[in-house]
Amino acid sequence: MQIGFSQPIELAWLEAAANSVAEGLSVEEARERLDDLLSHKIAVNSTSKRSSRNKRVTILMSTWVTPKRELVGFRDHALSVLKLASGRELTLVHYAMLIATYPFFALVASHVGRLLRLQDQCSMDQLKRRCREELGQRDTVSFAVTRVTRTLLDWELLAKGVKTGTYSIGQSIEPSSPGMAELLAEAAMISSGETNALVEQILGSPCLFPCRFPFSMVSSHWQSKRLSLTTSEYGGFRVTRLEER
Numbered sequence: 001m002q003i004g005f006s007q008p009i010e011l012a013w014l015e016a017a018a019n020s021v022a023e024g025l026s027v028e029e030a031r032e033r034l035d036d037l038l039s040h041k042i043a044v045n046s047t048s049k050r051s052s053r054n055k056r057v058t059i060l061m062s063t064w065v066t067p068k069r070e071l072v073g074f075r076d077h078a079l080s081v082l083k084l085a086s087g088r089e090l091t092l093v094h095y096a097m098l099i100a101t102y103p104f105f106a107l108v109a110s111h112v113g114r115l116l117r118l119q120d121q122c123s124m125d126q127l128k129r130r131c132r133e134e135l136g137q138r139d140t141v142s143f144a145v146t147r148v149t150r151t152l153l154d155w156e157l158l159a160k161g162v163k164t165g166t167y168s169i170g171q172s173i174e175p176s177s178p179g180m181a182e183l184l185a186e187a188a189m190i191s192s193g194e195t196n197a198l199v200e201q202i203l204g205s206p207c208l209f210p211c212r213f214p215f216s217m218v219s220s221h222w223q224s225k226r227l228s229l230t231t232s233e234y235g236g237f238r239v240t241r242l243e244e245r
Contacts, residue, residue, distance in 0.1 A: 001135060005102040006143065007056045008150040013037065014094040017064035018082055021075075030065045031057060063094075063101050074100055074186060077226055081183045088173045089180060091155055092211065096187035099207050106191035106207050107131060108148040112158065113206025116169055124149060124165045157210040172212040182224045184208055189241050199229065199237040 016037055020030035034057045042053040062068075067075045075097070082093045099106040111130045115122035127149065128142045135141050149167065152158040159170045175181045181203065188205040189195065203213045222229045228240040 001103050001107070003104045003135075003140060003144045004062070005059060005098070005105045006140070006147055007052060007059060008147050008154060009056060009059055009098075011091060011094060011155060013056070013060055014063065014097070015090070017060040018079060018094075021064055022079055022083075027061075027066060031061060034060050059102075063097050067101060071100060071190070073226070074190065077186075077224075078183060081179055084177070085180065088171070089176065091157070092173055092175065092180060092184060095155070095157070095210065096183050100187040100190040103191060104144060105148055107134065108145055109152070109209065110191075110205070110207040112149075112152070112167070113209030116209055117206065121161045121166045121168045123161075123163075123167070152210075169209070173210055174212045174214060178222050179224070181213060182222050182227055184211060185239060186224075186227060186241060189239075194241070196238060196240045198232060199239050202239060 013034065017030065017034060020033055025033065035053065038053045038056060042051075042056060064075065078093055078097055082090065085093055099109060108127060108131060111127055112122055115126055124146065128145050131145050132138070132141050149158065152170070153160065153167070156170045158167045160166070161168050175184065185199070185202045188202050188208055189197065191207055192205065194202070203211075222239075226242055228242055230238050230240070232238045
Protein backbone atom coordinates (compact mmCIF):
# COMPACT_ATOMS: atom_id res chain seq x y z
CA MET A 1 0.00 0.00 0.00
CA GLN A 2 1.33 3.40 -0.95
CA ILE A 3 0.94 6.00 1.77
CA GLY A 4 0.29 9.04 -0.41
CA PHE A 5 -1.33 11.01 2.40
CA SER A 6 1.69 12.42 4.24
CA GLN A 7 0.62 15.98 5.11
CA PRO A 8 -2.19 17.46 7.21
CA ILE A 9 -4.90 18.92 5.01
CA GLU A 10 -7.31 21.73 5.84
CA LEU A 11 -10.95 21.70 4.81
CA ALA A 12 -10.68 25.13 3.17
CA TRP A 13 -8.02 23.78 0.82
CA LEU A 14 -10.18 20.85 -0.23
CA GLU A 15 -13.08 23.23 -0.75
CA ALA A 16 -10.88 25.31 -3.06
CA ALA A 17 -9.85 22.20 -4.98
CA ALA A 18 -13.48 21.11 -5.43
CA ASN A 19 -14.48 24.61 -6.52
CA SER A 20 -11.73 24.59 -9.13
CA VAL A 21 -13.31 21.52 -10.73
CA ALA A 22 -16.84 22.91 -10.44
CA GLU A 23 -15.72 26.11 -12.16
CA GLY A 24 -14.15 24.18 -15.02
CA LEU A 25 -10.56 25.27 -14.43
CA SER A 26 -7.85 23.41 -16.30
CA VAL A 27 -5.51 21.15 -14.36
CA GLU A 28 -2.75 23.75 -14.53
CA GLU A 29 -5.08 26.58 -13.49
CA ALA A 30 -6.30 24.54 -10.54
CA ARG A 31 -2.76 23.72 -9.46
CA GLU A 32 -1.75 27.40 -9.67
CA ARG A 33 -4.79 28.44 -7.61
CA LEU A 34 -4.02 25.90 -4.90
CA ASP A 35 -0.33 26.73 -4.84
CA ASP A 36 -1.14 30.42 -4.47
CA LEU A 37 -3.64 29.67 -1.69
CA LEU A 38 -1.01 27.79 0.31
CA SER A 39 2.00 29.92 -0.64
CA HIS A 40 1.49 32.45 2.15
CA LYS A 41 1.22 29.78 4.83
CA ILE A 42 3.17 26.66 3.85
CA ALA A 43 6.84 26.59 2.74
CA VAL A 44 6.77 30.33 2.09
CA ASN A 45 9.13 31.41 -0.75
CA SER A 46 10.01 27.78 -1.55
CA THR A 47 10.01 26.64 -5.17
CA SER A 48 11.07 23.07 -4.44
CA LYS A 49 8.96 20.29 -5.92
CA ARG A 50 9.63 18.34 -2.71
CA SER A 51 8.42 21.09 -0.37
CA SER A 52 5.64 20.46 2.11
CA ARG A 53 3.47 22.89 0.14
CA ASN A 54 3.94 20.97 -3.09
CA LYS A 55 3.09 17.72 -1.30
CA ARG A 56 -0.11 19.23 0.02
CA VAL A 57 -1.05 20.57 -3.40
CA THR A 58 -0.47 17.10 -4.85
CA ILE A 59 -2.85 15.58 -2.29
CA LEU A 60 -5.50 18.18 -3.08
CA MET A 61 -5.11 17.67 -6.82
CA SER A 62 -5.29 13.87 -6.56
CA THR A 63 -8.40 14.08 -4.41
CA TRP A 64 -10.56 16.43 -6.48
CA VAL A 65 -8.87 17.60 -9.68
CA THR A 66 -7.00 14.60 -11.09
CA PRO A 67 -8.44 11.50 -9.40
CA LYS A 68 -7.61 8.02 -10.62
CA ARG A 69 -9.58 7.01 -13.69
CA GLU A 70 -11.75 4.60 -11.72
CA LEU A 71 -12.70 7.37 -9.29
CA VAL A 72 -13.73 10.05 -11.80
CA GLY A 73 -17.38 9.03 -11.68
CA PHE A 74 -17.35 8.98 -7.90
CA ARG A 75 -15.69 12.41 -7.84
CA ASP A 76 -18.34 13.83 -10.14
CA HIS A 77 -21.07 12.36 -7.95
CA ALA A 78 -19.41 13.83 -4.87
CA LEU A 79 -19.42 17.26 -6.53
CA SER A 80 -23.17 17.02 -7.05
CA VAL A 81 -23.66 16.08 -3.39
CA LEU A 82 -21.34 18.90 -2.31
CA LYS A 83 -23.54 21.48 -4.05
CA LEU A 84 -26.45 20.51 -1.82
CA ALA A 85 -24.45 20.23 1.40
CA SER A 86 -24.02 22.89 4.06
CA GLY A 87 -22.50 23.25 7.49
CA ARG A 88 -20.81 20.16 8.89
CA GLU A 89 -22.07 18.00 6.03
CA LEU A 90 -19.44 19.66 3.83
CA THR A 91 -16.89 17.91 6.00
CA LEU A 92 -18.47 14.54 5.26
CA VAL A 93 -18.17 15.02 1.49
CA HIS A 94 -14.45 15.78 1.71
CA TYR A 95 -14.01 12.94 4.19
CA ALA A 96 -15.67 10.56 1.74
CA MET A 97 -13.29 11.71 -1.00
CA LEU A 98 -10.24 11.09 1.16
CA ILE A 99 -11.17 7.58 2.29
CA ALA A 100 -12.00 6.66 -1.33
CA THR A 101 -8.82 8.23 -2.74
CA TYR A 102 -6.26 7.26 -0.12
CA PRO A 103 -6.29 3.68 1.21
CA PHE A 104 -3.83 4.72 3.92
CA PHE A 105 -6.15 7.47 5.16
CA ALA A 106 -8.99 4.93 5.26
CA LEU A 107 -6.74 2.43 7.10
CA VAL A 108 -5.90 4.90 9.87
CA ALA A 109 -9.54 6.01 10.12
CA SER A 110 -10.63 2.37 10.38
CA HIS A 111 -8.22 1.70 13.24
CA VAL A 112 -9.47 4.84 14.99
CA GLY A 113 -13.04 3.61 14.58
CA ARG A 114 -12.28 0.10 15.86
CA LEU A 115 -10.39 1.37 18.90
CA LEU A 116 -13.09 3.87 19.83
CA ARG A 117 -15.69 1.10 19.72
CA LEU A 118 -13.68 -0.87 22.25
CA GLN A 119 -12.80 2.00 24.54
CA ASP A 120 -13.55 5.67 25.08
CA GLN A 121 -10.14 6.78 23.83
CA CYS A 122 -7.38 5.64 21.54
CA SER A 123 -3.72 6.60 21.59
CA MET A 124 -1.22 7.61 18.95
CA ASP A 125 0.97 4.68 20.00
CA GLN A 126 -1.89 2.24 19.39
CA LEU A 127 -2.57 3.68 15.95
CA LYS A 128 1.08 3.61 14.93
CA ARG A 129 1.53 0.06 16.19
CA ARG A 130 -1.51 -1.27 14.33
CA CYS A 131 -0.52 0.43 11.08
CA ARG A 132 3.08 -0.75 11.33
CA GLU A 133 1.85 -4.31 11.91
CA GLU A 134 0.11 -4.14 8.53
CA LEU A 135 2.56 -2.03 6.54
CA GLY A 136 5.92 -2.73 8.16
CA GLN A 137 8.14 -1.03 10.69
CA ARG A 138 8.80 2.10 8.65
CA ASP A 139 9.33 5.58 10.02
CA THR A 140 7.29 6.91 7.11
CA VAL A 141 4.28 4.96 8.36
CA SER A 142 4.50 6.47 11.85
CA PHE A 143 5.01 9.94 10.38
CA ALA A 144 1.97 9.62 8.11
CA VAL A 145 -0.24 8.31 10.94
CA THR A 146 0.40 11.54 12.84
CA ARG A 147 -0.57 13.55 9.73
CA VAL A 148 -3.88 11.73 9.30
CA THR A 149 -4.62 12.08 13.00
CA ARG A 150 -3.81 15.79 12.93
CA THR A 151 -6.21 16.20 10.00
CA LEU A 152 -8.98 14.45 11.93
CA LEU A 153 -8.29 16.70 14.90
CA ASP A 154 -8.31 19.86 12.79
CA TRP A 155 -11.66 18.81 11.32
CA GLU A 156 -12.98 18.18 14.87
CA LEU A 157 -13.73 14.56 14.03
CA LEU A 158 -11.38 13.65 16.87
CA ALA A 159 -10.82 15.48 20.14
CA LYS A 160 -7.75 15.48 22.35
CA GLY A 161 -8.00 13.17 25.33
CA VAL A 162 -7.10 13.85 28.93
CA LYS A 163 -3.60 12.41 28.50
CA THR A 164 -1.16 13.68 25.90
CA GLY A 165 -1.26 11.54 22.77
CA THR A 166 -4.77 10.20 23.37
CA TYR A 167 -7.94 10.96 21.45
CA SER A 168 -11.68 10.60 21.83
CA ILE A 169 -14.55 10.92 19.39
CA GLY A 170 -15.12 14.48 18.23
CA GLN A 171 -18.33 15.93 16.90
CA SER A 172 -20.32 13.16 15.24
CA ILE A 173 -22.15 14.29 12.12
CA GLU A 174 -25.56 12.99 11.14
CA PRO A 175 -26.24 12.94 7.38
CA SER A 176 -29.53 14.69 6.66
CA SER A 177 -30.31 12.98 3.37
CA PRO A 178 -30.11 9.51 1.81
CA GLY A 179 -27.88 11.03 -0.88
CA MET A 180 -25.21 11.88 1.69
CA ALA A 181 -25.50 8.42 3.22
CA GLU A 182 -25.10 6.86 -0.23
CA LEU A 183 -21.94 8.83 -0.90
CA LEU A 184 -20.39 7.71 2.37
CA ALA A 185 -21.48 4.13 1.80
CA GLU A 186 -19.87 4.06 -1.62
CA ALA A 187 -16.68 5.62 -0.25
CA ALA A 188 -16.51 2.89 2.40
CA MET A 189 -17.09 0.22 -0.25
CA ILE A 190 -14.33 1.64 -2.43
CA SER A 191 -11.88 1.70 0.45
CA SER A 192 -12.68 -1.88 1.47
CA GLY A 193 -12.96 -3.31 -2.05
CA GLU A 194 -16.53 -4.48 -1.35
CA THR A 195 -19.01 -4.50 -4.23
CA ASN A 196 -21.93 -6.11 -2.40
CA ALA A 197 -22.77 -6.00 1.30
CA LEU A 198 -25.51 -5.40 3.84
CA VAL A 199 -26.35 -1.72 4.22
CA GLU A 200 -25.99 -1.98 7.99
CA GLN A 201 -22.54 -3.51 7.53
CA ILE A 202 -21.34 -0.73 5.23
CA LEU A 203 -22.79 2.17 7.23
CA GLY A 204 -21.27 0.54 10.31
CA SER A 205 -17.79 0.43 8.77
CA PRO A 206 -15.19 1.60 11.31
CA CYS A 207 -13.81 4.08 8.77
CA LEU A 208 -17.15 5.91 9.01
CA PHE A 209 -16.70 6.47 12.75
CA PRO A 210 -17.40 10.25 12.48
CA CYS A 211 -20.91 9.56 11.13
CA ARG A 212 -24.11 8.87 13.03
CA PHE A 213 -26.69 7.39 10.71
CA PRO A 214 -30.38 7.61 11.69
CA PHE A 215 -32.44 4.48 11.08
CA SER A 216 -34.20 6.15 8.15
CA MET A 217 -30.90 6.20 6.26
CA VAL A 218 -30.70 2.42 6.57
CA SER A 219 -34.28 1.66 5.59
CA SER A 220 -34.85 4.27 2.87
CA HIS A 221 -34.78 3.21 -0.77
CA TRP A 222 -31.76 4.98 -2.14
CA GLN A 223 -32.05 6.69 -5.51
CA SER A 224 -28.44 6.74 -6.68
CA LYS A 225 -27.66 5.32 -10.10
CA ARG A 226 -24.32 4.24 -8.69
CA LEU A 227 -25.70 1.91 -6.02
CA SER A 228 -28.46 -0.67 -6.15
CA LEU A 229 -30.44 -1.39 -3.00
CA THR A 230 -32.33 -4.68 -2.67
CA THR A 231 -34.07 -6.55 0.12
CA SER A 232 -31.87 -9.15 1.78
CA GLU A 233 -33.13 -12.70 2.18
CA TYR A 234 -32.20 -12.41 5.84
CA GLY A 235 -34.01 -9.12 6.31
CA GLY A 236 -32.75 -5.58 5.89
CA PHE A 237 -31.16 -4.37 2.69
CA ARG A 238 -28.18 -5.23 0.54
CA VAL A 239 -26.29 -2.62 -1.43
CA THR A 240 -24.43 -3.33 -4.66
CA ARG A 241 -21.97 -0.92 -6.19
CA LEU A 242 -22.63 -0.72 -9.92
CA GLU A 243 -19.81 -0.74 -12.46
CA GLU A 244 -18.71 2.53 -14.01
CA ARG A 245 -20.15 3.07 -17.47
